[in-house]
Amino acid sequence: MKELKERILREGKNLGGGILKVDSFVNHQVDPHLMDACGLEFARRFKDIGATKILTAEISGIAPALTTGIHLGLPVVYARKHKPITMPDQVFLTLSPSHTKGRTVELIISPEYLAGGERVLIIDDFLASGATILGLARLANTAGAVIVGIGALIEKSFEGGRQALAHLNIPIESLACIRSMEGDQILFEEQVTL
């Protein structure tokens, strides 16, 4: 998606170690119009997969999942990383290594909002190693739901997430796919024309 790639080139910062800082429009400050455009694009790409629910992980997945939900007319569930007091004692819980946090985090979903038979579209901000998305897929499977699609704003193809998710055999879409980051140079899989 041209608009997102241009924004990454303009404002994204390679912090080294595979970390791309996009705090000015995704992860701390959010550009609502860009996020809405990304949701519209996800809705276009996933309109025919028969999804019944969108699943994401707090925190930074919420914005793109919400705008996708607006355009597809589907409820959004965000997996919690800490069990709130409003959640029942029996939950779906899995552990997932977090690259940017340098530790394992919990992903928790209440059985109230993920039922057997649901067709789940996973939306997240990043597809890197695929660990978070695999965690969400495990939770969905435990609930008896089926994952029918995966969408990420930004894919870092050099971290192998797409391969790690290949066995799911479902469409995986990213709106900006980064092939490499060397110093200030960020290269996309499809060359962007500015």
Place this chain on the structure above:
Amino acid sequence: MKELKERILREGKNLGGGILKVDSFVNHQVDPHLMDACGLEFARRFKDIGATKILTAEISGIAPALTTGIHLGLPVVYARKHKPITMPDQVFLTLSPSHTKGRTVELIISPEYLAGGERVLIIDDFLASGATILGLARLANTAGAVIVGIGALIEKSFEGGRQALAHLNIPIESLACIRSMEGDQILFEEQVTL
């Protein structure tokens, strides 16, 4: 706002101790269309205050802040509760007691995204004691920004947040204002007609 109040009456659960569970449409599962309608309503109420930025706190404030941002055409910043590795070492940080967490949480904003002179509209899911919103206001003031409005999806007027924020002398809007919760009975300040 009729649609939100009806939803609270239909799906909200009084868990006791002043805790209202709205996990099925706000805090864990999100209804994107309802959230979009709430954003539109906030945009209508705050269209003339000259805001330049929307500020909220992760996690549950993100959805209503984002839809308000879409309709007002303003960037959204969400205060983080844990400093991510993408954030610089020098940050604005304040402590805020969390009623639902039973402990103090940090609210952190990078100076990159909150500058002196900004006119800040705070949007959050709940206005209860006002502690989180006061924390956000402290951060904004430290940054040299001015708070020009406060919006909450759900106000619990019996927890006194509006009084705690009165000294700010700015418009405070809630879309559903709960006067009392007794057992299964949730009463609004303005009686809702179903």
